[in-house]
Amino acid sequence: MEEAYRAALACIPGMNILSLARMIEMSGGSQVLWRIFEKGGGRAAALVGAEKAAEFKKACMASSPARVLKELQRQGIRVVFPGQPDFPQMLSAIYDPPAVLFMRGNQPPQESMCVSIVGARKASGYGKWAAETLAAQLANLGIVVVSGLAYGVDAHAHMGCLRASGFTVAVLGCGIDRIYPAGHEQLFRRIAESGCLISEYPPGTEPLPWRFPHRNRIIAGLCHAVVVVEAGEKSGALITADMALEEGREVLAVPGPINSFLSLGTNALIQKGAKLVRSIEDICEELPWDFSRSPSRTCTSPTAGDSQLVGIELSILDLLRGGPRSLDWLSTRLEREVAELLPSLTAMSLSGWVAEEAGGKYRLLRDPECSVP
Amino acid sequence: MFARLDSCSILGIEVIKVEVEVDTSGSLPGIHLVGLPDATVRESYRRIKAAIANSELPFSGRRITINLAPADLRKEGSNFDLPMALAILAVSGCLKPESLAGLLVVGELALDGRVRGVRGALAMALWARRNGRQGIMLPHENLGEATQVNGIEAVGVGNLREAIDYLHGKPLQSAPLPLKPREDEPFPCLSDVKGQLQAKRALEIAAAGFHNLLFVGPPGSGKSMLAQRLPGIMPDLTPDEVLEVSSIKSIAGLLELDRPLPGKPPFRAPHHSISHVGLVGGGHPLPRPGEISLSHRGVLFLDELPEFRRDALEVLRQPLEAGSVSISRSLVCANFPARFLLVAGMNPCPCGYLGDSQRQCSCAPGRVRHYYNRVSGPLLDRIDLQVEVPRLAPAELVEMPQGEPSEAVLARVENARRRQRERGGEGCSNADVELPKLRQYCRLGQEEKRFMFTAADRLSLSGRGFDRCLRVARTIADLAGREEVGVADLAEAVQYRSFDRLRGGAMMTEVTYGGSI
Numbered sequence: 029m030e031e032a033y034r035a036a037l038a039c040i041p042g043m044n045i046l047s048l049a050r051m052i053e054m055s056g057g058s059q060v061l062w063r064i065f066e067k068g069g070g071r072a073a074a075l076v077g078a079e080k081a082a083e084f085k086k087a088c089m090a091s092s093p094a095r096v097l098k099e100l101q102r103q104g105i106r107v108v109f110p111g112q113p114d115f116p117q118m119l120s121a122i123y124d125p126p127a128v129l130f131m132r133g134n135q136p137p138q139e140s141m142c143v144s145i146v147g148a149r150k151a152s153g154y155g156k157w158a159a160e161t162l163a164a165q166l167a168n169l170g171i172v173v174v175s176g177l178a179y180g181v182d183a184h185a186h187m188g189c190l191r192a193s194g195f196t197v198a199v200l201g202c203g204i205d206r207i208y209p210a211g212h213e214q215l216f217r218r219i220a221e222s223g224c225l226i227s228e229y230p231p232g233t234e235p236l237p238w239r240f241p242h243r244n245r246i247i248a249g250l251c252h253a254v255v256v257v258e259a260g261e262k263s264g265a266l267i268t269a270d271m272a273l274e275e276g277r278e279v280l281a282v283p284g285p286i287n288s289f290l291s292l293g294t295n296a297l298i299q300k301g302a303k304l305v306r307s308i309e310d311i312c313e314e315l316p317w318d319f320s321r322s323p324s325r326t327c328t329s330p331t332a333g334d335s336q337l338v339g340i341e342l343s344i345l346d347l348l349r350g351g352p353r354s355l356d357w358l359s360t361r362l363e364r365e366v367a368e369l370l371p372s373l374t375a376m377s378l379s380g381w382v383a384e385e386a387g388g389k390y391r392l393l394r395d396p397e398c399s400v401p
Numbered sequence: 402m403f404a405r406l407d408s409c410s411i412l413g414i415e416v417i418k419v420e421v422e423v424d425t426s427g428s429l430p431g432i433h434l435v436g437l438p439d440a441t442v443r444e445s446y447r448r449i450k451a452a453i454a455n456s457e458l459p460f461s462g463r464r465i466t467i468n469l470a471p472a473d474l475r476k477e478g479s480n481f482d483l484p485m486a487l488a489i490l491a492v493s494g495c496l497k498p499e500s501l502a503g504l505l506v507v508g509e510l511a512l513d514g515r516v517r518g519v520r521g522a523l524a525m526a527l528w529a530r531r532n533g534r535q536g537i538m539l540p541h542e543n544l545g546e547a548t549q550v551n552g553i554e555a556v557g558v559g560n561l562r563e564a565i566d567y568l569h570g571k572p573l574q575s576a577p578l579p580l581k582p583r584e585d586e587p588f589p590c591l592s593d594v595k596g597q598l599q600a601k602r603a604l605e606i607a608a609a610g611f612h613n614l615l616f617v618g619p620p621g622s623g624k625s626m627l628a629q630r631l632p633g634i635m636p637d638l639t640p641d642e643v644l645e646v647s648s649i650k651s652i653a654g655l656l657e658l659d660r661p662l663p664g665k666p667p668f669r670a671p672h673h674s675i676s677h678v679g680l681v682g683g684g685h686p687l688p689r690p691g692e693i694s695l696s697h698r699g700v701l702f703l704d705e706l707p708e709f710r711r712d713a714l715e716v717l718r719q720p721l722e723a724g725s726v727s728i729s730r731s732l733v734c735a736n737f738p739a740r741f742l743l744v745a746g747m748n749p750c751p752c753g754y755l756g757d758s759q760r761q762c763s764c765a766p767g768r769v770r771h772y773y774n775r776v777s778g779p780l781l782d783r784i785d786l787q788v789e790v791p792r793l794a795p796a797e798l799v800e801m802p803q804g805e806p807s808e809a810v811l812a813r814v815e816n817a818r819r820r821q822r823e824r825g826g827e828g829c830s831n832a833d834v835e836l837p838k839l840r841q842y843c844r845l846g847q848e849e850k851r852f853m854f855t856a857a858d859r860l861s862l863s864g865r866g867f868d869r870c871l872r873v874a875r876t877i878a879d880l881a882g883r884e885e886v887g888v889a890d891l892a893e894a895v896q897y898r899s900f901d902r903l904r905g906g907a908m909m910t911e912v913t914y915g916g917s918i
Contacts, residue, residue, distance in 0.1 A: 149766055150762070150766065179766040179767075180766070209766070209767055210767070211766070211767065211770050289761065354791055355598060355599045356596040356597065356598050356599075356791075356793070356797070356801065357797070359598050360800070360801065360802065366598040366599050366601075366602045367602055367877070367881075367893060370599070370602075370892065370893040370896045371888070371889040371890075371892035371893050372892075373896065374856070374892035374893070374895050374896055375892060378855055378856060378859050378860075384899075384902065385756065386749060386755050386756025386789075386903060387749075387755070387756025387757060387758060387789065387791050388599070388618075388756070388788075388789035388790070388791040388899065389756070389758075389791070
């Protein structure tokens with residue numbers, strides 16, 4: 029019944045989710061707290077103030093914990109709370125674990141490693157690529173990838189993991205029945221099918237700006253390590269990194285060019301002592317591996333694709349080492365017609381050497397001289 | 402007394418014969434106008450009366466009944482002033498009714514008896530020739546366009562008196578206006594645009610295969626400049642096409658009357674506030690051609706595509722497919738030709754600087770998505786070429802070479818067009834050829850097939866996207882003078898899908914970097 033009471037308490041309109049866990053502890057259990065609110069009066073007022081106590085009383089009279097739980101189950105939403113075996117162990121170890129978690133999708137594998145990949149919403153092609161690649165490689169090792177379903181790095185982390193058939197967890201800053209951002213409807217459904225979605229907010233909660241930093245403490249809390257892929261100076265991903273540090277989790281950052289505003293945050297993290305990520309191995313080193321049990325540790329380094337670069341492609345590769353370049357630039361430098369270069373660029377992007385990014389520029393994704401990744 | 406003569410009216414781009422019949426009877430003086438005239442036509446008898454009086458010609462003192470046949474067709478415009486005046490003069494005894502036989506007459510009258518110009522004279526002259534008329538009498542102003550139709554006698558009259566004199570057999574006083582030489586306002590040259598090599602290549606492919614084109618780029622990157630240079634690399638119109646294009650212009654009243662007919666493909670660039678009627682045609686009481694018909698056999702440039710009203714863009718879909726548009730209203734139905742090459746321009750995001758190297762984009766991801774959504778999928782499906790036009794830094798601009806002049810590109814385009822004609826007959830272009838034929842023209846070998854399957858898989862090409870690539874690849878091969886479509890042609894063709902990629906990125910429907918894992 030504990031879960032029913034906790035869910036019902038969280039579902040009371042106007043309830044402060046963040047202080048719910050403390051209130052339950054202070055009053056000696058969720059059932060006791062529910063009775064206090066149901067009864068109203070002095071004790072309730074001492075907890076939440078007279079005005080709210082009156083509102084809560086009305087809400088408690090109108091609903092019942094059993095009904096709330098039944099309704100949630102009808103919507104396919106599960107409820108877990110600290111102390112339950114289903115509740116993520118890592119998360120129960122943080123300073124202020126959520127009183128209750130609403131979950132949708134599958135049960136995350138309890139004994140797996142968790143790594144979260146977070147970063148800028150307006151990620152560059154590089155950031156998206158790094159998020160996707162690292163997530164897929166982590167998934168290949170059987171590691172759960174946690175992120176926040178936002179645009180940019182978050183979405184690509186989920187996508188990379190899904191594509192490698194891994195288990196991914198999306199932590200939402202709104203009710204679990206809301207698809208936010210709306211553009212991620214398809215991604216949302218795919219995660220619900222093969223991964224899981226988590227929120228501490230009751231269904232129907234609006235995605236308001238101040239909820240996301242609180243959400244980040246769960247992202248940090250779920251994981252052994254947080255990898256920041258791209259972050260501007262005031263990125264929300266840095267909040268996640270701070271919270272991870274407070275909880276004693278590892279913080280790693282993917283370095284970026286010093287002239288990109290999207291790398292200001294990550295490069296600063298590295299300067300302050302975050303571990304620099306050169307490859308998946310750098311992340312793995314920080315995880316408390318039990319090597320005897322680790323699956324498929326061997327398949328880390330991906331093969332260089334099925335194609336060898338030939339002729340003009342090598343010259344293109346060479347020029348792209350200096351950073352993303354436009355077709356005009358390549359054409360002038362190589363003194364070749366655009367029509368000659370385009371087929372080569374297609375071949376190179378099909379085999380994953382380069383990618384075209386917004387602004388009509390081509391970016392080098394892999395370098396044969398460099399083993400990473 | 403009774404007299405009749407032929408005049409004509411314009412419906413869509415069709416010329417409809419209208420018979421003007423005048424009868425007098427012995428009762429009180431007056432004029433009755435019947436045969437569904439609209440306000441301009443109903444007003445015309447006041448102009449006729451004044452014009453006849455001021456030309457010092459007699460006006461019948463009896464009751465005059467004027468009928469415009471066919472009686473069930475709405476009559477619009479001032480075309481009928483001159484024919485009605487001549488018929489009235491015939492029943493007044495000033496002219497022999499027989500002298501009007503076989504003549505087609507159009508013209509508007511001024512109160513002092515001068516004859517003013519009309520719209521659509523070229524189309525009328527063409528119609529007269531097709532229907533075996535001896536001659537057409539029209540306002541002197543319009544003589545220039547009518548004389549460009551060979552095989553018909555065009556009589557230009559400056560005033561009512563002249564018309565009477567001509568019908569009495571006297572020679573005409575006023576000579577036809579000498580045509581000013583066409584200052585062959587050459588289209589601006591392609592070499593004016595520095596850099597933008599992929600966009601220029603796309604222009605060449607578009608001109609060769611008549612493929613629709615979308616430019617995506619920040620403000621000031623040269624989208625409009627590039628689009629304006631497209632007609633310059635398209636082959637000249639054939640004589641038949643010149644007459645077809647000019648008669649649409651003439652009907653819309655946009656033909657320059659004192660110059661020879663333009664031989665270059667038209668270029669139209671309507672502002673994005675245009676209504677759907679302005680774009681496809683329509684109006685009351687008789688539909689007029691819209692921008693898509695005015696750009697028939699030429700270029701329709703829609704800059705800032707997402708800013709156009711949604712309903713205006715959606716009506717483009719059917720004409721893009723059919724090459725013509727049929728405007729049906731309660732009383733009339735008109736057909737307009739509309740085989741145009743659509744060139745659309747848009748910014749990569751609402752603020753315009755997504756992906757720009759010099760300025761940072763200030764748009765939220767959701768807003769970008771919303772912006773892309775304003776261009777509907779079905780419309781995009783008709784656009785074969787999508788190219789990003791990046792903004793060049795001043796330093797890059799200096800560094801970039803001048804590039805080819807339009808003439809050099811035009812020569813290749815003409816070659817490619819010839820190959821298409823030889824393959825599919827007159828007027829056949831790779832963009833419009835039906836699917837079964839396209840498959841026949843692009844026989845893919847083993848290697849080509851394998852390439853396309855890889856590309857379709859890695860770039861998540863839809864079935865439609867696949868066909869679009871085939872069409873473009875066929876044109877690329879034609880430009881290079883190759884019989885068979887090769888891997889290189891296909892590989893180039895898949896590069897012209899920037900917008901799909903940008904939109905896929907914003908919508909999260911596309912899995913990027915597929916090859917790297």
